[in-house]
Amino acid sequence: MKPLLEVVNLKKYFTIRSAFFRKGGVVKAVDDVSFSVEPKETFGLAGETGCGKTTLAKCILRVFQPTAGNVRLDGKDVFSLRGRELKGARRRIQAIFQNPFMSLDPRMTVQSIIAEPLKTHRVLPNEKIRGRVLELLRTVGLGEEHVLKYPHELSGGQNQRVAIARALALKPDLIVLDEPTSSLDVSVQAQILNLLTDIQEQSGLGYLFISHDLSVLRYLTDKLAIMYLGRIVEIGPSDAVFNNTAHPYTKLLLASVPEFSLTETALSGELPELPERFEAPPENGCKFYPRCQFRMDKCKSNDPSLYQIAQEHYAACFLHENKPATFYPKPTS
């Protein structure tokens, strides 16, 4: 199957200007990341704060111009698109963010929020817009009584539903969800996750689901990539990543999740001691070196490539050096 979205060797570096008391430098927020999302698939992206998850999402959404690399939608590079073609591509990728109070305009009613993309892209004659808005509201479990409400009159969960309705308005093929349930309570989170599964079943769209919550990712995703300091350190089918964990960082993450929320069988990996100070990751070595329990001398000066653990399961760690080294996915021309 042809992938819906391909991210190929994507890099996004930020230069920090030297200021009065600070050295300048380059932050490699996303560093040589490749993966692909098939149609109707849920692809998960996990990692801690500052690992580059959101920067990556913003590159895919064309909010940021990447330093190098490609983002392809149906084989076409989205950064070379202009004019009508670009507008078409924008219709096909939509986004939902963490905090709906910030992603919805406080001065617009629910109706005008959901109608806005319909008007911008002129997909419907004006007289049909209201009907479509109501239809979308019903899809996300809201009703006519919410049409004239403002975001501040709705709860967090309801606002997130409005954001989902807005994202669905243009019938996209892919929705990028950046921590969509992180600001919600458990009971509301369950409602939103159910809604997202329903929508996917009905309309067959793909999700790129970014989250730091591994239990949510395990429940929802088909494939999963773990990011650490701008790199993908492990990638593969979710079951394989959770059950046959290959990278020490993934193991650490899993051991750190309060075990109850993930599995009843305790994942008893002993936590390493508290770090004293940030030990800067080595320039040419494995970025995880300072925190790694299994570190070897070579990790300090050599950057591991992704080794193939099993079919479609890869990890960037010298512990798997005996396995074939590969690029994932194979760059298509």
Place this chain on the structure above:
Amino acid sequence: MSRVQSYLLDVTDLKLTFQTVEGKLQALDNVQLQIARGEIVGLVGETGSGKSVTSLTILRVIPENGRIERGRILLDGNDLLTVNEQELRKIRGSKIAIVFQDPSASLNPVYTIREQMRDMVTSHEGEVAALEERLVSLLHDVGFVQPERILNSYPHELSGGMQQRVALAIALSCSPQLLIADEPTTALDVVTQAQILKLLKQIRDKTGASILLISHNLGVVASNCDRVAVMYAGTIVEVGPTSEVFRNPKHHYTKGLLNALPRKAAKGSKLPIIAGSIPSLINPPSGCKFHPRCPYATEVCSGEPPKLENIAPDRLVACYHPAGDER
């Protein structure tokens, strides 16, 4: 209480209201909470359920429009609601200490860690001989290997987890009997979270202090607390040993909350949800506040509110129709 034991903290029948423009908001109603010495008790609930307000009421630092209508908060036998402001000042910090969610907001950005810690220690103990050694040992206790370096740092030079450990060191500086940790790991990453939680346990083991761990994260509470209290709409609906409550919840709200977690659900399956949404506390439902959302509610549930009562030794539940055993 069936337990013949004096609790360090014994909160009974606490009711707190806030006067708002829209009317009287019942933030806490009939809150019962007991903490034994050296015990870690978790307080879980969703946004707006009254977890943080409970902790602020224990310290009596509620906002001006708040009124404690009735209740008793006994610390070591002394009612905190009747002592005067002067005595209260001595209790805050020295007997009860608190750490908050966002450590960068509770540390002063323009002072070094040394200056902030010195202020805390001297304001409670007066001039302290060998102050430096004291600060070093406090930081050492929260896991810093080179405390001298930390003392010279400003908060922004430390990571979130390190800041939280400094906040903990300050909280522990007067050897409190009760440490309230209000969402102490919510702003932190999972790995750091696990380390801070491990540290809390070590502190309890070493100092024998009691800890009230407030969190919305059921996993955090499940893996770290001896007992857990579940809050809903300003009341405590269920209390018991953590593993019991999570394995065999008796209140239908607790049950619904646990089922809504994606932890065990098969991929693609539906998560069981709690119907409806959290009630307004200005016009709360009569009787059991959960009854409009409860699948097992009957007429009796909308009448007199159910009392938090023992259904087994050490298991309390406020429900007329508690869930059956599932073992």
